[in-house]
Amino acid sequence: MNQIVQYLTFGVAENLFAAPVGRVREILDLSPISRLPRSPAELLGMIDVRGASVPVVDARRLLGFGEANDTANTRIVVLTMMRGGRETVIGLKADRVFEVTSLDDETLEAPPEIGSCDWNAGAITGIGRRNGAFVTVIDVDSLFADIDVAHRAAA
Structure with a gap:
């Protein structure tokens, strides 16, 4: 029997991505982000979400x-990820958020195998x-674990 899973779809550039709804805490309008010194380029900084950094x-x-x-459509998707056996919250700035939709897990294709090129398909659950x-x-845990953003932000 096919398992239908709900996903939040969001856009980055001209591409469409999805994250499991169970990992989405909320969607926020863009707000000021406090930059962290010497942080990696992909880590924009910190925001306050009801008293939590x-x-x-x-x-x-x-x-x-x-x-x-x-743009006026830019959003921050607040996601949860598992790190070291505990739940961590992280925001992902996306160009736009579309909708919650269903995708049939059995019709998801595996990430393509590209041979020996430097590409990490581990952050993708399927297409x-x-x-x-x-x-x-996206595989939320793998996507952020590869760059170790949550660890650097908490340090």
């Missing part, structure tokens, strides 16, 4: 896309399709 990562930089100016467009489903 939350590190914010730029999805464009993290995913390897060129920089762009923020789906929605309204004729590819949807890259």
Whole structure:
């Protein structure tokens, strides 16, 4: 029996990505971000979310896309990830957020194998399709673990 999973879809550049709804805490309008000295380029800084400090990562930089100016559609998606057996909260600045949608887990394609090139497909759960467009489903834990952003932000 197919398992239908709910995902939040968001855009980065001209691409469509999805994160499991169970990992999404909330979606925020863009607010001022306090920069952290000597932080990696993809770590924009910290925001206050109801008294909690939350590190914010730029999805464009993290995913390897060129920089762009923020727009009225730019959002911060607050996600939870598992790190060292505990839940950590992190914000992901995306160009836009679309909708919550269902994707059938059995129809998700595996990430492509590219041979020996320097590409980490481990941050991708699968590739789906929605309204004729590819949807890259991210693995929240792996995506952030690779760059160790949560550890650096907490230090």
